[in-house]
Amino acid sequence: MIEVNNLGKQFRDKQRGIFRAVDGVTFSCRPGQIYGLLGANGAGKTTTLRMLATILGPTTGSATVAGYDIVREPQKVRASVGFLSTATALYGRLTAQEMVEYFGRLHGLAEPRLHCNLDALFQRLGMNDFRDRRCDKLSTGMKQKVSIARTLVHDPSVMIFDEPTAGLDVLAARTIVGFIRECRETGKTVLFSTHLMSEAEKLCDTIGIIHNGRLMAEGTLGDLRERYLQNDLEDIFVRVVQA
Amino acid sequence: MSWRNVGVVYRKELTDSLRDRRTVLSMIAVPILLMPMLTIGLGVVSVLLFGRAMLEIPTVMVLGGQDSPAVLAALHALPEIRIVPARPDYAQEISEKQIRAAVEIPRDFDAAVARGDAVTVRIDVYQGELKSGFGADRVQKFFTDYRDGVVRQRLQSRQLPARLAAPFVIEQKNVVAPEKVGGELIGGLVPYFVILLCLTGAMYPAIDLTAGEKERGTIETILCSPVSRVHLVLGKFLMVLTASLFTALLAILSMGMTFVAGKKILERLSPLNATGLALSISLKAVVWVFVMIVPLAVLFSAALLAIALFAKSYKEAQSYLSPLTVFVILPAIVSILPGVDLNAGLSLIPVLNTSLVSKEIVAGTYPWNYMALIFASSCLYAAGALAVAIHLFQREDVLFRT
Numbered sequence: 001m002i003e004v005n006n007l008g009k010q011f012r013d014k015q016r017g018i019f020r021a022v023d024g025v026t027f028s029c030r031p032g033q034i035y036g037l038l039g040a041n042g043a044g045k046t047t048t049l050r051m052l053a054t055i056l057g058p059t060t061g062s063a064t065v066a067g068y069d070i071v072r073e074p075q076k077v078r079a080s081v082g083f084l085s086t087a088t089a090l091y092g093r094l095t096a097q098e099m100v101e102y103f104g105r106l107h108g109l110a111e112p113r114l115h116c117n118l119d120a121l122f123q124r125l126g127m128n129d130f131r132d133r134r135c136d137k138l139s140t141g142m143k144q145k146v147s148i149a150r151t152l153v154h155d156p157s158v159m160i161f162d163e164p165t166a167g168l169d170v171l172a173a174r175t176i177v178g179f180i181r182e183c184r185e186t187g188k189t190v191l192f193s194t195h196l197m198s199e200a201e202k203l204c205d206t207i208g209i210i211h212n213g214r215l216m217a218e219g220t221l222g223d224l225r226e227r228y229l230q231n232d233l234e235d236i237f238v239r240v241v242q243a
Numbered sequence: 244m245s246w247r248n249v250g251v252v253y254r255k256e257l258t259d260s261l262r263d264r265r266t267v268l269s270m271i272a273v274p275i276l277l278m279p280m281l282t283i284g285l286g287v288v289s290v291l292l293f294g295r296a297m298l299e300i301p302t303v304m305v306l307g308g309q310d311s312p313a314v315l316a317a318l319h320a321l322p323e324i325r326i327v328p329a330r331p332d333y334a335q336e337i338s339e340k341q342i343r344a345a346v347e348i349p350r351d352f353d354a355a356v357a358r359g360d361a362v363t364v365r366i367d368v369y370q371g372e373l374k375s376g377f378g379a380d381r382v383q384k385f386f387t388d389y390r391d392g393v394v395r396q397r398l399q400s401r402q403l404p405a406r407l408a409a410p411f412v413i414e415q416k417n418v419v420a421p422e423k424v425g426g427e428l429i430g431g432l433v434p435y436f437v438i439l440l441c442l443t444g445a446m447y448p449a450i451d452l453t454a455g456e457k458e459r460g461t462i463e464t465i466l467c468s469p470v471s472r473v474h475l476v477l478g479k480f481l482m483v484l485t486a487s488l489f490t491a492l493l494a495i496l497s498m499g500m501t502f503v504a505g506k507k508i509l510e511r512l513s514p515l516n517a518t519g520l521a522l523s524i525s526l527k528a529v530v531w532v533f534v535m536i537v538p539l540a541v542l543f544s545a546a547l548l549a550i551a552l553f554a555k556s557y558k559e560a561q562s563y564l565s566p567l568t569v570f571v572i573l574p575a576i577v578s579i580l581p582g583v584d585l586n587a588g589l590s591l592i593p594v595l596n597t598s599l600v601s602k603e604i605v606a607g608t609y610p611w612n613y614m615a616l617i618f619a620s621s622c623l624y625a626a627g628a629l630a631v632a633i634h635l636f637q638r639e640d641v642l643f644r645t
Contacts, residue, residue, distance in 0.1 A: 012640075055466045056639055075469045083467035089460030093262040094255070105251045106468040134262075150464070 001066065001189055002029040002052060002158060008060035008213075009047050021047040023213040024061065029191050029206070031157070034184050036204030037193040038237060044213035045193035046085070049162045052191065053083040066158050066189075079107060082151030084176075085162030090146055092136030096127060099135055100149045107154035114153070121149045141172045148179050159183045161192045165199065177203065197233040207233075209240045216240045248470050252478025256452060260482060266447045270486045274440045274494035281436075282498075283505040293373070300325050301343035301378030304333045308348035314356075315348070317389065323381045337369050343378030344368050346386075356393055423607040431579035433532065434601035437494045438594060441536060442543050442571050444490025445483050446564055449547035452479045454560035462642060476548070476636040480629065483544040491536050495529050525607070532601045535614065538621035539597045543571075545628035549635050555644055570594070578602055590616045593624050 009022040022044040029035035039045045050056040052065055054074035063070045066080035090099055097118070104114040122128050125145045130138060135146060151159065161180060165173035180203055183190050194200055200207055201221060208218040217224060217240045221233065228236045260266045303324045308315045319326055330336065333345040345367040349355070355362045366382050369375035394408050417424060456462040465475065547564060554560035571594055577583055578598030585599040596617040603610055635641050 050463075053467045055463060056643070075471060078467060079469040081467070085463070087460050088464040088467065090464070091255075091259055091461055092459065093259050098255075098258070102251070102255045103468055106248065106470045108469070 001031060002035070002063070002191055004028065004048075004052070004061070004063040006061035007048065007051060007058050007063055009044075009051060009056065010059045020213050022051070022058075025210070025213075025215045026061075027206075027208050027215060027218060029189050031189045032184060032187045033205045034180065034190040034192055034203050036200045036207045037191070037210050038195070038197070038200045038204075038207055038233075039193070039210035040195055040241070043195075043210045045195075045210055046087075046162050047213075048210070049083075049085075049160050049191065049193055052077075053081055053160050054078055055083075066156075079154065080156055080158055082154075082156040082159045083162070084147055084151045084160070084164050086164065086166045086168075087162070088147060090135040090138075090143055090150075093134060095132050095134055096138065096142070096146045096149075097122075097131040099146055100153050103150045104153040109154060117153055117155065118149075121152055125149055140168060141175060144168065144172050144175055148176075156188070158189045159191070161190070163193055163195065165194070165196070197237060201233050209237055211241045216243070245471075245474060248474040249477045249481065252470060252475055253481045256448075256479055256482035257485065260448050260451065260486065263447070263451055266451060266486065269447045270444050270490050271493065273443065274490045275497050277440065278436060278494065278497045278501045279504070282501050283508060286505055287508060296374050296377060299374060299377070301374060301381065302327050302341075303378055303382055304329055304336070304342050304345040306333065306345055306347040307350060308352060310351050311348055311353035313353045314389065318346075318385065321381075321385055324378065324385075334367065337367055337375060340369070340372070340374070343375045344382055346382050359397075420607070431598075431602050433495075433498060433605045434598040435575045435579055436498065437491050437532065437536060437601070438539065438571060438575050438598060439568070440494040441487050441491040441540050442547075442568060445487035445540070445544045445547050448486040449483045449544065450551045450554075450557055450560040450564065452482060453548060453552040454554040455557050457554075457642075457644075458556045466642070472636045473633055476633050480544055480548055480632060483548055484540055487540040487544050488533075488537065491540060492533060495533060499529060528604050528607070531604045531609070531614075535597050535600055535604070535618065535621075538618060538625045539594065541625035542593060542621060542628050545625060545632045549628065549632040552632070552635050552641055553644065574598060585610060585613050587613070587616065591620050593621060597621065 004025055004027050007022060007025045008020060010018055010020050012018050025044070025048055027035065037045045037048060047056065051058050052063055052070060054070050054077045057071065065077045068076040068080065070077050091102075094102065100118055100121070101114065104118065109117065122131055125148060127142075127145050127149060130142055133142075135143060138146065159180070161176075164176045164180070168176065177199070180190060180192060184205075192203060204221070206218065206220055207224060209216050209224075217227070217236075219227065224233070224236050225231055228239050230236045230239060300322075301324055304327050305315065305318060306329050308318075318324075327342060333342065336342045337345060347365040347367070349362045349364065352362060352364075364386050366379050368379040391408075395405055398405055398407055456465070466472075470478075547567075550563050550567070551560040554563055574592065574595035575598045577595055579602075583589075583599065585596075585603060589599060590596045590613050600610065600614055600617050
């Protein structure tokens, strides 16, 4: 479960001075549901997700992830979350197995459980052929699988994806989309950000449209179509943003 | 504080760093090869050049002396020099290294010496030029021997004892152990190289573990793991410290072995044969130099980590850290200068204090009071630098600087 209440983040910038990257965002996401944050570049999606993953601290508001407060219990939040984005790269000089083992150990998994989880994940994702190959020698698709294994090794109840398919080819993107669906099916809480309308349409149970750091509209795809009298999500997005 | 997490981070960073060629090169190859190359390599070259210069028979021009056949004949009979005919542009010839030296024999030299008049023999030389110096030295030695011979003859003719001209003998005697003499001569070099390598050994891992992570995009990956930032920075810091200390240890060991091997090689090559110096470092000195280096390595590791964390990329970090070597080289050089001795004030200046005390230790002196003061002050600076590094790892504007 993710509950976000009036969350905000300010940055100090040389050119812009103090600016609000995220401004009073409120939403919630239940287990077994995919919540999609839809927004253009610079809308505040990444900052919001980074705050929920406790990589950044909020300036205002609060949020709980898996029942833990992001300010007071950041380590417990991180222990309950699997965070995946195109910015979360792999350690190139480690092998696929070493990479996943490292994160399993950081999550405090005991060696027998770690190796049990790791074997199951490698089997499920078809990674056994390249488990001993260094990450910098892997193809993009293989790297994505290693990243997925890294986020799943501790079996988190909450998954956060920040534009996970950005810059990927169709096949690599399909792997990720399939994986996100699987997370929902296994009852995980899934928060997902994208600027791709087609992806949001395909995946999200609830869509939140974010613009200039503010959540401008929220609802299921059907709700949004009804509210804005448009069938196409892109048209809905443009109407919301221009309003 | 979970040391388990620190250990997990440390083990990963160690594995990762040992697979990085740049780190391995700066941590292992450089300290092992630098000392033999600088000492044995340069030593062999200089001994060979020195030996060749000594073996050369210098050409010396004799100016005047036609009215003094005795001294002229003695000079011509000297096998260590080759006499060339007098020419008016002798100074230019010395300057252009066509001849090594010139000697001007004053008019009526033989007769003046026989009469007991005071005369001056002038030797023209290219000051600072090795081969010219050798030529001048041989001419000078000839005239010194010639003068002594004249004195002996005069005493003999007056039936006076030879010791009248030399009523007593002056002798310098070394009362210090050869190891200490060797240590005094080379002691300054030890801290210079060890401290410098201690810094360079830590530099690449420090960049790789901070700016390198930002550049490769792994900083966000590690920050979303449940490991606390304090544990993360401590794990990274321990890796950088390992690299720094390992480099220092290899440098000290390489230096010790270089002195043993180098002495043998140089003695074999040198025409002067052994200098009689014991160019060696005792095991006790190695241990104590290493102990004194530890807080300095902590200071370097923490400072490098903190500075490199500011950078957005590997290149930017290199441009921040490269000038830092000057701040390390300068005090280390000061410690080599003669007359700079350890005192309470200097014991508080980082880098310089460790350089000076290492020099003393290598020379076999253990100033325990200063050693305690230096160790304590270095620990204090190191703790300060580590606190800064930990603080910077908490700052979002540093971790996500764009």
